Amino acid sequence: MEEALGCLTRVRVGHSKGRPAPNKPCLLLAIICEIQAGHITSPRVAIDDRLIARYHDLYELAAGRRQEARPWLPLWFLSSDTGPDGQGGSLWQPELPAALNEVIDQLGAPKSLDQLRKRFTAARLHPALYSRLEQESSAREAAALLVTRHFSSSTELLARLHDYLEQAFASGAYEKDPEQLKGTATDSPQQERARSAAFRSLVLEAYDYRCAASRLRYITPDYRYLVEAAHLIPFAESQDDRPTNGLALTPNLHWAMDNQLIAPGPDHRWHVSPAVDALVPDNRWLCELDGQPLVLPREACWQPDRDALAWRLDHLQR
Template identity: 70%
Template structure:
């Protein structure tokens, strides 16, 4: 085992009936997954929606109780643990708060914590180790077995989640690899997970048609990742072949009642009767602009949009 990982066995964790408290191990597992997905390229860890959602996913796998997850606790208390080169976790306090950070006391809510710091530095030597995929897997196994192994079914859930997350991360680091025929069935879940993650983040979790955006307190999203050219036709899981849509509009697009066109506007099928009041939620979409990702890299391809228009019910 890499000696830098030894510090992961020395966390100051609380206790619960089922064993060690899962807060710090789950946060570190979330950080490892995000490093392996290519979302953190330096020791500075952004406390963003992706990380918080990942923490909730892991907490749910470890305990079966997603709503009990409280990321404020490990985000704050991890600063008391040591890493191979110094503090394991060093908050990047807002400049006006930095001189008084130790006098402020524990933040009472996540919003209160984020007002103090929205990023933190992971120990640099540990970060360097975790960039290696084999060492990252060792670190995941170490954390799960050292702190989260008292409940065998939960350990199984957690191990399966991490295996899928790390496999998906390989695709997220290289989105171009998400196109092409699958060679093994085990690839399908990893590719689908990468597609969903990249698409939802590209659209900032906002529907590309209705503009609706809702994130629950335990980081579940209203929108889904929808293929433009269906995967069964295209074998293409690249985010440029996807949109973020609410479930009802995802259904409407897949039944060819609506389509986003190359003109970056929504079009409604003539099969939708405009005289029926119950159809207003679809009819009002006709001619509305398609919400696009801010980053042009993730915007849908003209070919994918043209495919949708060609298959709109006439």
């Protein structure tokens, strides 16, 4: 085993009920997945919602108790582990403000994610390790090493983690090249799941997890999102899972759009079907949407395709 990956075998973990604690291995697996998805593109790792949500997904698989995930612990204590021998430096180096460097040892470990983010919002992965994790073959080797070393007590858990990581690598390849998400209706079931995961991830991130109609944005304490990824032109008709064929919507508004009660138009406004009776008080939540602006992603490349918006408006109930 090459030394750049060998440092992963020396990561120190605590133990719970006689088994290795999953915190650090889950964080490292989350980082590997995010590198392979193209979300982390340098040794500098932002402590953002996407990484934390990925950590929660893996922790839930490993421990079965999503609500007990404590991401601030591995984000903090991973800095005590050393990088590849002969390269110097720690495996994980938080970017601390200069004022904190002098007193950091006196502060103790953070007790919440908010408290950790007041200390740092990014850290640097050891560059030699990062360069290896950019390569899919090495990333797969690193993931297998972590899973085998820390989760081998249960064959069922090994299988679950294997399936999760296989899908993460496959969906990550689509995320790095979204044009692959159009026009491949003959995909295998495994590819379909990977495409669907990539579509959801790209759409929700493009909209910053905010509903394109109601503007609601809510992430639960255990990092579940209120919004869903909704197709403009249904996949069965378009074979298009590119994020420009999608919107982030709350479940009720996703349902309303799929049932042709509301539609976003090329004018970037919401339109409500005349079939919705405005005189019925229970319909107010839909009627008030009429004429409201469509929330758009900040990056122009992710904004919804005008032809897809026109298709959706043409299919509004009349």
